[in-house]
Amino acid sequence: MNAYSRCNRLLLTAAVIVPAALAWAEYADVVINNGAEAVGVSPVIFPHWFHRIRFQCSVCHVELGIQMKAGGNDITMDKIVSGEYCGACHDGVLAWSAENCDLCHSGRSGLETGIRGGHRTAGPGIY
């Protein structure tokens, strides 16, 4: 194989691999599946990007006491309906109420609790 063919093969490989490698969730999405699937509902996907447009960090992480550790909060539907955790806003007035199960419990089956989403970085300090 001459250099010209090798170059072509490399370009072809790049053309196929680069887009395929880009299947990932949005940065900072949180999967919460501490007990959801165990009781027959889908895991929760919490999108940080959506919430930080509307609320500063300390609203949830100081005022509502939500620990900055995925899976580190004992969130239950009873507490949410009582106005704790997500229920402080998801009350049917400020945001959709807890009756809209599918809107939060929207994850694929089998997902593990944790922070998801690719960094999609261009590399160290390239900006």
Added chain:
Amino acid sequence: MKPLSATGITIGMLLLAMLSLGADKWKSLKDDDLHDPSNPSIDVLQEPAEALSVLPPDTSGNKVNWVAALQSGEINPRGSLQGDLKPEVLELDVVMTTTLPLPNVIFPHKPHTEWMACETCHEELFVSQIGANPINMGRILEGEYCGRCHGAVSFPLTECNRCHSVKPEGSPTAPPSGATRDREQ
């Protein structure tokens, strides 16, 4: 008609790949490997591209310069559920000098306090005393100290120069990033 050469086909595929790179900047919820595409409510949820494509761009994370978005007023997130309170902004830089061989770290309180109240970090994550926090990259990579947010929600840990931005003699090593560009010197 002259047949397409292998090179022509390859260049065409590369162009397509580049186009899809742009299209893939924000994955659709149905294609993000997290959301269940068969969820009956999936079309009700906002798509990331709709909200994020109109905000100041960045090269990593959500591809949004969140600090610039806040400072420019393009977003106006509520600071409290108890009325119209905002965290108190503190214009105080902290220089961390135990970083060799990398450049020193400059921690700007300003963009951080624009986003969150003091209690978010103090005193649980950081003691409010210079030199009292044994911060290192190992702990940060484990999600402690700066790593509680950076690498999870805030710009990722691959962006070395955004924190390691000052040579010991004080000259910046790189153009200021969105996170630090408005810092007080």
